[in-house]
Amino acid sequence: MEVVLSVEGLEKSFKNRKIIEGISFEVRKGEIMAILGPNGAGKSTTIRSIMGILYPDEGVVKFHNHKEGQIPRNKIGYLPEERGLYRNVKVMDMILYLAELKDYPVKKAKERTLHYLKKLGLEGKEKVSVEELSKGMAQKVQFIGSIIHEPELLILDEPFSGLDPVSQEVFKNEIKELARNGTAILLSSHQMNMVEEICDRLFMIHRGQKVIDGTLTDVKNEYANFKCTIRGENELALLKQLPRVSRVEQKDGLAIIHLAQDVIIPNWLRQLPESLSIQELSIDRISLHEIFIDIATDQHTVKEGAAINA
Incomplete structure (x- = not known):
């Protein structure tokens, strides 16, 4: 499959403390790749380096055929862990504003917004202000905002957080459909059951370094x-x-x-x-959840000294 995102040798330190060290991976077209790790492992630093929010001390981020370090904003969708919609703005206006930031045609954005509002159970909410929505509804709006411009790469940071089981299922199916249609997806989540259900590849960081990099089948065969x-x-x-x-x-x-x-x-x-x-x-x-706990807590009970590189 065609490589959409290539991360090579990322390193970043804060106050002489190394947060990530030698992080390298690829995300391919139509692939859902999970970036995993306990709190403080370096996931957010890696994602922010990819987005250009942070500048790594070392390493390269390449997107498609663009030159090194050139990140085409209109080709990337991003759902941050910290949600950030303007609360006093109407839903349609909010999404159209996000589309405009990506230079996406307004007419097409409006059509896609109505389509996704209906698909995600928010039909008729286009004129409602964000502050009138429940937390789950607002999250659906921000998700629509992250995909409204048909990104080639979609980065989702804790997309299932705060959603009820029904909404989680809706999100899961939509993410899988986006991948089937060719979107490359990088997903960060602590909900291992959802990761195990939808992700093709796993990349796990612990203490700023890679500990797992491979397909779900590779990881299961090695650890489970x-x-x-x-x-x-x-x-x-x-x-x-x-x-x-x-x-x-x-x-x-x-x-x-x-x-x-x-x-x-x-x-x-x-x-x-x-x-x-x-x-x-x-x-x-054993489940991916058990593997995660074993590595994150340094128990080494699953498989002593194991490392996946596939």
């Missing part, structure tokens, strides 16, 4: 070993003696048994002893 959950009264010593077990968590009759990498599940199940008490049993891979 199987775990078996058993409900039943069993001695911890018995559970630890089961074959190919890396660690066991047990509480109130529920045991979570983390299995070693490359375990063949049917073979493993056949090796369970008859003495094992099983009221319920389920097997699945």
Whole structure:
């Protein structure tokens, strides 16, 4: 796929403290890439460097075929984590103003605004002022403002924050449709379930450095070993003696048994002893949320010393 955004060797320090170091990645046309990391990891600094809000100490940001450092504002859409609509302005006027800033035709912007207001459940709200909207409604308006000019690259910082489950589903489907239509999307979110559902690639930063860079499949294959959950009264010593077990968590009759990498599940199940008490049993891979927590808290229980580069 065609590379829309290329980030090479970004570094930034504040007061002699290095915030990001050697950050490099690409976002391709029609791809949804998640940039992840705990608070303070360097995500916002990276995004602001891409947007030209901050200037990195080292490194290069390239967009499409433009010269190094040239960021065409009319080709990029940005939904910041800190929402910033003018509260006393009517919805239609607000969106048209944002379109005008991107040199987008007014007539076309008005047509697209009415289309998206209806699509996102805000039909008839075009003459309502922003301050009369709920937080979720205002977020939908700002989302429309970020895509009204048909950007080739869309940067979304915590797009699901403050939305109810129904609105989250609407946003998720719209983001996926934008990608299907060729928009390159860079998404930052702490909601790992949503990231796991919609993103093609993951780039995770920890303490300003890359720790994961690869497709969701790559990450799952590398980190997401199987775990078996058993409900039943069993001695911890018995559970630890089961074959190919890396660690066991047990509480109130529920045991979570983390299995070693490359375990063949049917073979493993056949090796369970008859003495094992099983009221319920389920097997699945660990979630992206669990991987995130493991890396962000330096537990190193998922996979010691692992790093994804794909």
